[in-house]
């Protein structure tokens with residue numbers, strides 16, 4: 286036995302230093318405008334991952350950590366030792382040389398396949414053409430103004446979110462909506478068919494080498510949920526709670542459609558946002574276009590920063606510094622006179638940029654060593670291209686969601702070890718802070734602070750927010766069953782030997798099993814479902830975290846969304862510890878009890 290606790294710290298430091306390469310490399314491969322730089326970043330990420338794999342299979346290092354006498358360690362160090370040894374074993378350090386070599390080459394191939402999968406999605410922007418006369422009917426005036434016809438009188442609508450979302454929601458031109466939906470859901474097809482198959486096959490092979498029956502069994506082992514069977518049970522439990530509501534909502538949409546198409550027997554998935562919008566307008570006297578002028582991008586950003594500042598006792602101070610693109614805004618995060626982190630906001634679409642919304646790390650914070658730096662990468666309307674740059678309310682909630690991740694990363698970035706910094710908690714807990722923060726985007730008092738009408742400057746009326754909330758109630762069942770479809774797809778693709786099984790057929794079957802809307806012919810959503818790489822088998826984490834987020838929110842519901850004590854308790858019990866305790870223990874500390882499904886089920890039943 287050795288008693289050198291410094292070994293733990295040195296190993297933590299080594300991982301931290303490698304992250305100084307891997308984190309920016311991963312970010313830059315997704316956002317850097319220049320092709321050559323993105324390619325270089327991908328190579329750097331590969332090298333960093335290769336090094337991590339090599340270290341994780343180093344028997345000498347493993348033995349050095351394994352022989353540290355735990356009796357000489359404090360509780361946090363003991364936890365670190367247990368976690369590090371578990372990671373070594375899960376990496377395959379105790380396998381023979383030949384097996385470790387196979388593991389190494391599979392992991393290296395998987396890094397490259399994952400990059401290829403993401404790149405094919407990122408670089409495949411498709412578009413449809415509509416003519417001026419009827420093509421934009423139904424769309425908001427700001428959208429129409431920003432989409433002028435070219436010299437041939439043709440208007441191009443792309444699969445990027447600022448085009449795709451409003452068009453699917455508002456365009457009266459049904460055929461054009463269907464065409465855009467099909468384009469959106471064939472992105473990266475057929476290129477990603479073979480990439481996805483290789484990802485499944487190689488992950489299955491890797492799991493087998495490591496002694497697991499499937500990748501799903503392997504990847505769930507270190508999560509809150511602990512095993513793949515529990516994921517399947519969880520999916521069924523939520524399905525039981527949601528499916529009747531989803532069926533009722535679907536029938537309402539169908540009945541609504543039959544008023545204008547009496548022969549209709551189904552509602553297609555591409556019709557659902559539009560019909561839902563119209564039905565909500567009628568049922569709740571609510572038109573989401575009436576809300577849109579209240580959400581001007583710049584004001585939403587400023588309002589969100591002010592809100593987070595108030596809740597978490599911090600200030601955001603703009604900084605001028607070189608970044609990868611001129612539109613990126615940088616803020617130091619200060620508490621009093623101390624700087625505690627830095628955030629970057631890369632918020633608008635451009636060519637070859639990541640297409641979804643996510644928080645990327647630039648650096649994990651470690652107490653007295655380095656400050657946390659995080660980056661929001663989103664695709665909201667660009668104020669440089671569209672004035673006013675209006676957002677739909679669902680984009681506002683996306684902004685809040687990603688900001689929730691960012692605050693977890695920054696406020697959790699003062700841990701003693703990099704290993705436990707910020708969002709380095711169990712992965713299936715990671716979405717809880719982001720989903721919780723979405724709740725603030727639904728509060729009339731919060732919204733009134735920054736949701737000021739683009740033309741009149743008037744604050745959003747509480748009555749309009751009440752309508753927005755009432756309308757949101759409709760569609761919760763359909764939302765949940767769609768999430769279940771994704772969760773089941775992600776689980777099932779990784780739950781068995783993929784050789785000889787038809788991925789596309791399975792995707793169709795699972796849509797038909799969980800989702801009310803039938804699978805749309807000629808689409809291949811699995812090819813552009815980026816989470817099938819990044820999350821592999823564990824897309825269930827979104828619903829799992831949502832169950833927890835709804836429970837965490839009960840405390841704010843009771844005490845008030847702007848209650849200082851509640852916000853401080855949340856920060857101290859949930860965000861600041863990062864992964865220093867098990868997520869279940871953090872939740873317990875905050876709620877004063879174990880989490881339950883009650884709040885989620887009540888939300889779904891409301």
Ligand SMILES: [Zn+2]
Nearest residue numbers: 686690716719
């Ligand atoms: Zn998230």
